[in-house]
Amino acid sequence: MPLDTPPGYEAHSNETLAGYLAEVPAVAARLGGGAQDWRVEEVGDGNLNLVFKAHGPDAGVAVKQALPYVRLVGESWPLPLNRTSFEHAALVEEARHAPDLVPEVLHFDDTLALVVMELLEPHIIMRQGMIKAVRYPRFVDDITTFMARTLFFTSDLALTAAEKKEKVARFCGNHALCKITEDLIFTEPYMIAERNRWTAPQLDAIAAEFRADGDLKVAISRLKLKFMAHMEAMIHGDLHTGSVMVTQDETKVIDPEFAFYGPMGFDVGAVIANLLIAYFSQDGHATADDPRDDYQDWVLEVVEGTWTDFRAKFLALWQAHGAGDAYPAPLFEADAARLAAEREAYMDRLFADTLGFAAAKMIRRILGLAHNIDLELIEDPDVRAACETRCLRLARDMMVNTSSYATIGDVTAAARERRHD
Amino acid sequence: MPLDTPPGYEAHSNETLAGYLAEVPAVAARLGGGAQDWRVEEVGDGNLNLVFKAHGPDAGVAVKQALPYVRLVGESWPLPLNRTSFEHAALVEEARHAPDLVPEVLHFDDTLALVVMELLEPHIIMRQGMIKAVRYPRFVDDITTFMARTLFFTSDLALTAAEKKEKVARFCGNHALCKITEDLIFTEPYMIAERNRWTAPQLDAIAAEFRADGDLKVAISRLKLKFMAHMEAMIHGDLHTGSVMVTQDETKVIDPEFAFYGPMGFDVGAVIANLLIAYFSQDGHATADDPRDDYQDWVLEVVEGTWTDFRAKFLALWQAHGAGDAYPAPLFEADAARLAAEREAYMDRLFADTLGFAAAKMIRRILGLAHNIDLELIEDPDVRAACETRCLRLARDMMVNTSSYATIGDVTAAARERRHD
Numbered sequence: 001m002p003l004d005t006p007p008g009y010e011a012h013s014n015e016t017l018a019g020y021l022a023e024v025p026a027v028a029a030r031l032g033g034g035a036q037d038w039r040v041e042e043v044g045d046g047n048l049n050l051v052f053k054a055h056g057p058d059a060g061v062a063v064k065q066a067l068p069y070v071r072l073v074g075e076s077w078p079l080p081l082n083r084t085s086f087e088h089a090a091l092v093e094e095a096r097h098a099p100d101l102v103p104e105v106l107h108f109d110d111t112l113a114l115v116v117m118e119l120l121e122p123h124i125i126m127r128q129g130m131i132k133a134v135r136y137p138r139f140v141d142d143i144t145t146f147m148a149r150t151l152f153f154t155s156d157l158a159l160t161a162a163e164k165k166e167k168v169a170r171f172c173g174n175h176a177l178c179k180i181t182e183d184l185i186f187t188e189p190y191m192i193a194e195r196n197r198w199t200a201p202q203l204d205a206i207a208a209e210f211r212a213d214g215d216l217k218v219a220i221s222r223l224k225l226k227f228m229a230h231m232e233a234m235i236h237g238d239l240h241t242g243s244v245m246v247t248q249d250e251t252k253v254i255d256p257e258f259a260f261y262g263p264m265g266f267d268v269g270a271v272i273a274n275l276l277i278a279y280f281s282q283d284g285h286a287t288a289d290d291p292r293d294d295y296q297d298w299v300l301e302v303v304e305g306t307w308t309d310f311r312a313k314f315l316a317l318w319q320a321h322g323a324g325d326a327y328p329a330p331l332f333e334a335d336a337a338r339l340a341a342e343r344e345a346y347m348d349r350l351f352a353d354t355l356g357f358a359a360a361k362m363i364r365r366i367l368g369l370a371h372n373i374d375l376e377l378i379e380d381p382d383v384r385a386a387c388e389t390r391c392l393r394l395a396r397d398m399m400v401n402t403s404s405y406a407t408i409g410d411v412t413a414a415a416r417e418r419r420h421d
Numbered sequence: 422m423p424l425d426t427p428p429g430y431e432a433h434s435n436e437t438l439a440g441y442l443a444e445v446p447a448v449a450a451r452l453g454g455g456a457q458d459w460r461v462e463e464v465g466d467g468n469l470n471l472v473f474k475a476h477g478p479d480a481g482v483a484v485k486q487a488l489p490y491v492r493l494v495g496e497s498w499p500l501p502l503n504r505t506s507f508e509h510a511a512l513v514e515e516a517r518h519a520p521d522l523v524p525e526v527l528h529f530d531d532t533l534a535l536v537v538m539e540l541l542e543p544h545i546i547m548r549q550g551m552i553k554a555v556r557y558p559r560f561v562d563d564i565t566t567f568m569a570r571t572l573f574f575t576s577d578l579a580l581t582a583a584e585k586k587e588k589v590a591r592f593c594g595n596h597a598l599c600k601i602t603e604d605l606i607f608t609e610p611y612m613i614a615e616r617n618r619w620t621a622p623q624l625d626a627i628a629a630e631f632r633a634d635g636d637l638k639v640a641i642s643r644l645k646l647k648f649m650a651h652m653e654a655m656i657h658g659d660l661h662t663g664s665v666m667v668t669q670d671e672t673k674v675i676d677p678e679f680a681f682y683g684p685m686g687f688d689v690g691a692v693i694a695n696l697l698i699a700y701f702s703q704d705g706h707a708t709a710d711d712p713r714d715d716y717q718d719w720v721l722e723v724v725e726g727t728w729t730d731f732r733a734k735f736l737a738l739w740q741a742h743g744a745g746d747a748y749p750a751p752l753f754e755a756d757a758a759r760l761a762a763e764r765e766a767y768m769d770r771l772f773a774d775t776l777g778f779a780a781a782k783m784i785r786r787i788l789g790l791a792h793n794i795d796l797e798l799i800e801d802p803d804v805r806a807a808c809e810t811r812c813l814r815l816a817r818d819m820m821v822n823t824s825s826y827a828t829i830g831d832v833t834a835a836a837r838e839r840r841h842d
Contacts, residue, residue, distance in 0.1 A: 156646060156649045156650055161596055161599060161600055161603055161649050162596040162597070162600065164649070165593040165594075165596045165599070166593065166596075168589070168590075168593050168652075169589075169590040169593035169594065172586040172587065172589050172590035172593075173586070173590065175582055175583040175586045175587075176583070178582060178586070179582055179583065179746075182582055182746055187749050187751075187752060190752055191751050191752050191754075212755070212756075214756050214759035217752050217753065217756065217759070218759060218763045218766075220752075221747065221748045221749075221752065221763070224746075224747060224748075225577060225747045225748070228577045228582050228585070228746065228747060229577055229651060229652055229653050229747075230650060230651055230652075231589075231650055231651075231652050232650050325600075325603055325645075325649065326642065326645060326646045326649060326650075327642045327645075327646070328608050328642075330608075330612050331608060331611055331612050331638050331641075331642065332638065333612075334633070335633075335635050335638065338635035338638070338639065342639045342642070
């Protein structure tokens with residue numbers, strides 16, 4: 001039995017999409033020519049949606065349409081179409097604060113759960129580049145600008161409480177996507193769950209060890225509660241290296257359909273987790289002809305830069321635009337140094353959150369349902385398991401002994417050490 | 422110029438209300454007889470609203486109607502009428518979890534911003550009783566049941582994330598009332614603000630000291646951020662001893678118009694703060710014929726019981742009904758002891774929040790806009806200032822050195838000590 005969909009909803013295909021786009025003046029004008037001149041191709045390789053590229057004589061566009069279920073699994077796992085309205089709302093909000101770092105939205109159709117965006121060419125998914133040891137010189141600067149600006153400007157530090165609560169309410173409806181995160185990241189990897197998978201039998205023992213690790217289960221449960229109850233800023237919610245499209249000159253953050261009001265550290269942690277996964281996975285891709293040591297050094301520099309520059313930019317924004325209802329300026333008028341010290345302390349707390357969430361993201365990619373090609377493409381399961389074990393060991397320590405990592409340098413030092421264990 | 426009100430809104434008066442109630446069958450039936458038999462009297466002594474008592478041959482009802490401004494101040498301080506819809510939603514939610522501890526709602530009129538409730542007679546406002554040294558033997562048991570059940574059952578510990586986010590969104594609209602709290606409790610007492618007042622000149626020095634106290638201003642700002650961003654449970658939002666009506670046999674919690682999703686410690690802290698204010702104020706009411714030492718001992722027993730019983734009841738509910746998405750049961754199936762220990766740790770964190778918020782409520786009643794009659798009725802300003810100073814000194818220490826109070830016994834011991842300083 002097909003899933004219920006709202007009246008007017010129909011999934012588009014390569015055959016039907018051009019006719020639809022022809023009726024949208026802004027899109028038709030951008031493509032140039034007429035529908036008969038356009039080449040449409042479904043290219044979605046994500047887990048959830050249809051993604052089309054449409055090329056016209058003048059330009060191309062990308063079209064993302066939600067299906068009423070998880071594409072990867074099928075109709076047995078329904079998922080509400082309204083996720084596209086949250087993705088659209090998030091893209092609009094992000095564009096306000098970081099217009100050069102997100103795709104331009106050309107058209108949104110709520111009934112069809114469909115967004116038309118500028119086509120990002122020749123950008124590729126950053127994860128794919130990292131597997132080939134490609135360096136992205138813009139990444140640190142761009143991703144830290146994106147995070148600092150989108151998180152700061154949607155937080156209580158920049159907004160009035162009324163403005164913020166209005167946005168919180170707007171995104172509360174995206175709970176079905178939040179639930180995916182709650183289950184797949186914060187719960188299932190730590191218990192026997194049908195959807196879990198890992199490199200077996202090599203990781204059987206460590207998976208069992210994690211499931212029996214009381215400290216770890218308490219730590220992940222505290223993080224889960226924070227994810228559900230600490231509504232600090234509009235977060236992207238899925239900010240891994242597969243949600244970043246890059247060239248040597250440009251960085252674009254895509255796919256904010258998991259966006260909602262949550263803890264800032266979840267976004268920053270997602271970036272750092274995926275960089276660390278890329279770091280550990282290099283040992284599975286290195287060959288005598290293609291050693292990866294220098295690249296691994298670069299990846300750890302990126303990890304360090306991501307936190308360091310994010311912290312500096314966030315603090316600078318707070319200094320310049322801290323007009324929100326939290327930490328009201330008049331309270332500290334004669335006390336600038338005290339406020340400055342508290343801002344540093346705030347960033348220290350955010351750093352601890354970041355490490356915890358990063359660890360959660362590292363573990364779920366190895367013991368949970370959704371894995372990363374960084375590791376999956378390592379063919380030899382013994383080699384893959386060795387990389388994965390290092391990643392898991394670091395993550396476990398980051399989550400349980402968070403306070404022993406005082407600086408991002410402590411994290412990269414531990415990563416190096418694990419590799420040489 | 423009168424404030425804009427929605428079409429159909431009109432403030433009722435002693436003359437018009439009976440005619441309105443006659444049109445509400447449930448209310449008319451309860452009152453008995455006809456409109457001509459009813460006696461209506463406006464009795465509001467609160468800061469915000471009209472409150473009527475209507476008596477009929479069979480029974481009485483209470484009618485609360487919002488004005489489009491703060492009653493205490495007038496039209497120069499507008500306040501949205503929709504606060505009544507949040508009060509009504511909160512009363513309905515509370516009644517689900519603690520039906521015997523809130524007034525029964527008989528009728529709600531959104532357009533008129535009006536709620537009709539059972540009339541609580543012969544109940545009095547608890548604060549008034551405490552000023553006369555009246556003991557309320559039901560209070561600890563009832564208030565801890567009210568708090569444990571309303572907080573637990575609206576939290577992530579009891580609800581699915583989807584259920585909880587729906588409630589969060591519902592209450593986000595109550596931001597105007599939250600703003601009052603944010604300004605009057607978390608900001609203005611710590612700065613020069615037109616609305617502040619205190620016993621002058623006796624408290625001029627300590628008020629200035631607090632305004633220059635960097636540690637205190639950082640602590641209050643962290644609490645403010647928590648109030649704005651930690652959406653843990655539906656809280657009453659104004660749970661002082663003026664929002665509790667009592668007899669020797671009954672306790673009813675009224676006036677949840679400040680309700681929203683916030684930190685649980687704000688409600689528990691409000692109760693403890695107002696008990697501590699009552700404790701310190703007794704020295705201003707005691708006379709040779711009416712010593713208050715025994716009563717003060719009783720008040721501190723109530724403080725201890727409030728935390729101890731709340732903690733025990735909340736833990737028991739978690740044990741029996743912890744079906745929410747936080748701390749999922751399957752994760753701890755083989756680890757019951759570890760989960761039990763984490764629940765204790767959760768309560769320890771909630772205790773620290775409680776002390777911080779309690780301190781904030783104590784300070785605002787002495788240095789901010791809205792004072793309590795516990796202290797205000799002390800006629801001799803020197804005596805009043807002495808009581809207030811003890812209360813302020815304890816509050817300052819509770820907020821800044823929270824971790825030095827490991828148990829509620831530490832708090833009551835410190836309160837005793839301050840009194841004998």
